[in-house]
Amino acid sequence: xxxxxxxxxxxxxxxxxxxxxxxxxxxxxxxxxxxxxxxxxxxxxxxxxxxxxxxxxxxxxxxxxxxxxxxxxxxxxxxxxxxxxxxxxxxxxxxxxxxxxxxxxxxxxxxxxxxxxxxxxxxxxxxxxxxxxxxxxxxxxxxxxxxxxxxxxxxxxxxxxxxxxxxxxxxxxxxxxxxxxxxxxxxxxxxxxxxxxxxxxxxxxxxxxxxxxxxxxxxxxxxxxxxxxxxxxxxxxxxxxxxxxxxxxxxxxxxxxxxxxxxxxxxxxxxxxxxxxxxxxxxxxxxxxxxxxxxxxxxxxxxxxxxxxxxxxxxxxxxxxxxxxxxxxxx
Amino acid sequence: xxxxxxxxxxxxxxxxxxxxxxxxxxxxxxxxxxxxxxxxxxxxxxxxxxxxxxxxxxxxxxxxxxxxxxxxxxxxxxxxxxxxxxxxxxxxxxxxxxxxxxxxxxxxxxxxxxxxxxxxxxxxxxxxxxxxxxxxxxxxxxxxxxxxxxxxxxxxxxxxxxxxxxxxxxxxxxxxxxxxxxxxxxxxxxxxxxxxxxxxxxxxxxxxxxxxxxxxxxxxxxxxxxxxxxxxxxxxxxxxxxxxxxxxxxxxxxxxxxxxxxxxxxxxxxxxxxxxxxxxxxxxxxxxxxxxxxxxxxxxxxxxxxxxxxxxxxxxxxxxxxxxxxxxxxxx
Numbered sequence: 001x002x003x004x005x006x007x008x009x010x011x012x013x014x015x016x017x018x019x020x021x022x023x024x025x026x027x028x029x030x031x032x033x034x035x036x037x038x039x040x041x042x043x044x045x046x047x048x049x050x051x052x053x054x055x056x057x058x059x060x061x062x063x064x065x066x067x068x069x070x071x072x073x074x075x076x077x078x079x080x081x082x083x084x085x086x087x088x089x090x091x092x093x094x095x096x097x098x099x100x101x102x103x104x105x106x107x108x109x110x111x112x113x114x115x116x117x118x119x120x121x122x123x124x125x126x127x128x129x130x131x132x133x134x135x136x137x138x139x140x141x142x143x144x145x146x147x148x149x150x151x152x153x154x155x156x157x158x159x160x161x162x163x164x165x166x167x168x169x170x171x172x173x174x175x176x177x178x179x180x181x182x183x184x185x186x187x188x189x190x191x192x193x194x195x196x197x198x199x200x201x202x203x204x205x206x207x208x209x210x211x212x213x214x215x216x217x218x219x220x221x222x223x224x225x226x227x228x229x230x231x232x233x234x235x236x237x238x239x240x241x242x243x244x245x246x247x248x249x250x251x252x253x254x255x256x257x258x259x260x261x262x263x264x265x266x267x268x269x270x271x272x273x274x275x276x277x278x279x280x281x282x283x284x285x286x287x288x289x290x291x292x293x294x295x296x297x298x299x300x301x302x303x304x305x306x307x308x309x310x311x312x313x314x315x316x317x318x319x320x321x322x323x324x325x326x327x328x329x330x331x
Numbered sequence: 332x333x334x335x336x337x338x339x340x341x342x343x344x345x346x347x348x349x350x351x352x353x354x355x356x357x358x359x360x361x362x363x364x365x366x367x368x369x370x371x372x373x374x375x376x377x378x379x380x381x382x383x384x385x386x387x388x389x390x391x392x393x394x395x396x397x398x399x400x401x402x403x404x405x406x407x408x409x410x411x412x413x414x415x416x417x418x419x420x421x422x423x424x425x426x427x428x429x430x431x432x433x434x435x436x437x438x439x440x441x442x443x444x445x446x447x448x449x450x451x452x453x454x455x456x457x458x459x460x461x462x463x464x465x466x467x468x469x470x471x472x473x474x475x476x477x478x479x480x481x482x483x484x485x486x487x488x489x490x491x492x493x494x495x496x497x498x499x500x501x502x503x504x505x506x507x508x509x510x511x512x513x514x515x516x517x518x519x520x521x522x523x524x525x526x527x528x529x530x531x532x533x534x535x536x537x538x539x540x541x542x543x544x545x546x547x548x549x550x551x552x553x554x555x556x557x558x559x560x561x562x563x564x565x566x567x568x569x570x571x572x573x574x575x576x577x578x579x580x581x582x583x584x585x586x587x588x589x590x591x592x593x594x595x596x597x598x599x600x601x602x603x604x605x606x607x608x609x610x611x612x613x614x615x616x617x618x619x620x621x622x623x624x625x626x627x628x629x630x631x632x633x634x635x636x637x638x639x640x641x642x643x644x645x646x647x648x649x650x651x652x653x654x655x656x657x658x659x660x661x662x663x
Binding site for chain 1: 365368369371372374375376377378379381382383385386388389390391392393394395396397399404406409410455458459461462463469471472473474475476477478480481482483484485487488489491492493497498499502506531535539542543550553554557558562563595596599600603614617618621622627630631634635637638642645
């Protein structure tokens with residue numbers, strides 16, 4: 001998942017030809033337009049201005065809140081008092097909130113729980129999905145149609161919240177780590193995306209590998225995966241974000257074990273609802289136990305949930321289209 | 332393992348029995364006997380086993396668990412020995428004003444989102460498509476995709492900090508001696524609040540599909556239209572929008588099919604602050620009156636009601652798409 005920029009960039013050319021199917025919308029990035037076509041009329045000043053203002057507004061809507069939150073989390077108590085709450089302009093910087101939080105306590109545990117769930121969950125999901133996608137990707141293979149139907153049906157009909165809850169708790173999933181991972185480990189949508197990429201891997205390449213004595217495991221590992229590295233990485237990111245962001249499974253299956261809560265759930269109880277965390281006497285929030293934590297600490301929690309995402313994001317961003325479109329259009 | 336074995340191609344078995352030695356397939360090629368194919372593809376089958384097993388346990392088993400909706404389910408005795416209720420749970424459901432309130436909220440929120448949310452990604456994609464500089468366009472795209480990856484907890488926290496009672500907006504209002512305006516706890520404007528949250532979080536992500544459709548439109552058409560004297564807006568009306576039609580209809584179908592799923596986590600998180608009268612939707616209803624109170628059968632009945640209506644909606648929306656001459660979700 002943590003790809004270096006060079007590996008990702010090296011994939012781009014290989015990914016594009018594999019995606020070349022009848023549907024033109026699917027190939028790669030938006031067509032580059034070198035300037036204006038000769039027949040196109042130049043934009044009016046007003047039009048240009050309106051466009052600029054709108055787009056700047058769109059960017060500001062995302063960037064300004066993040067700026068304010070990040071800045072508040074590193075402000076000194078004095079700066080927060082002077083601003084009367086959230087800080088908009090830098091005025092006295094300190095990293096105390098982070099030092100206090102990462103020193104010990106509930107937030108640090110939650111951070112580690114979140115990382116563990118994300119890493120283990122993504123691994124499980126990817127192993128299961130990649131295997132299933134490859135297993136179903138060879139067009140003449142035995143029984144792949146009925147299995148595919150079995151998978152797709154789950155996209156349209158589901159037992160719903162309560163029967164799922166009863167099955168998981170019936171299997172003893174209450175307060176167990178696996179109940180945060182296994183019930184949502186398989187995304188049929190993601191399998192379909194992977195499958196449609198794997199099935200475009202050149203048949204000649206696979207035949208050649210087979211002649212060289214490679215079995216299906218070997219072909220998957222040494223031929224199919226390397227030629228579709230970009231899409232595999234995007235799907236891994238989708239899974240990872242899903243696990244990193246999940247809080248509802250915790251609410252269902254682990255509502256009372258505060259020491260097992262991931263970061264999102266701490267964010268919900270602590271920042272969003274302003275509750276004190278139970279059993280956090282020793283924590284970074286210990287001083288303000290059972291009251292609303294200081295704003296800088298709250299905002300530091302927000303930033304912590306964001307940082308891992310922002311670290312991977314730039315490397316993945318350009319590949320989103322492929323993953324999203326392949327899946328979205330197949331439905 | 333055993334599951335994959337039992338799955339092994341019921342349709343193929345018949346074909347295999349008919350012609351032991353192999354038969355002629357669709358495209359004239361000789362198809363192998365099913366035993367040979369099973370032997371040949373056993374590794375591929377083995378690879379699908381984990382996914383199939385997980386889906387059988389966590390997606391198919393709950394389908395059978397839906398019988399609890401017709402029972403007085405008691406967790407102590409289990410599904411098998413619980414007393415049968417017939418349609419009593421549904422009767423109780425349909426006599427519950429809270430349920431009708433939740434249904435009304437769901438439909439209302441869905442409608443508001445359809446009207447206010449749906450056009451935004453299209454407009455944004457059209458706007459972005461006119462940006463000539465590729466670097467600028469890429470930058471804007473990476474910024475607007477970003478909130479899609481935030482959790483609902485995070486997105487709502489951000490809204491609270493910006494627009495809530497103690498947020499930036501109200502701080503500014505108080506400083507300028509204007510009456511504070513708490514948006515995040517007001518039940519009357521809740522529909523607008525959740526729609527703007529949805530727009531903030533998902534509209535940017537939604538443009539991907541439309542941008543791809545825009546990129547697929549043949550540029551010669553624009554040139555021809557321009558030569559014929561069509562201005563910027565006429566070209567948009569006669570070329571761009573027809574070019575987007577298929578995708579728009581597909582997205583509309585998906586949206587209509589999901590009309591009863593308006594965003595479970597989003598409402599769950601804000602339910603306390605806004606009050607259940609305006610924040611309860613079918614999903615949260617099923618959760619609160621099913622799991623939180625331990626009345627599982629009642630919640631399952633509400634969930635089943637929702638699933639059935641949703642399936643009908645998907646089917647109906649698809650019919651509608653076909654009537655428009657588009658593919659919709661599936662062809663026919």
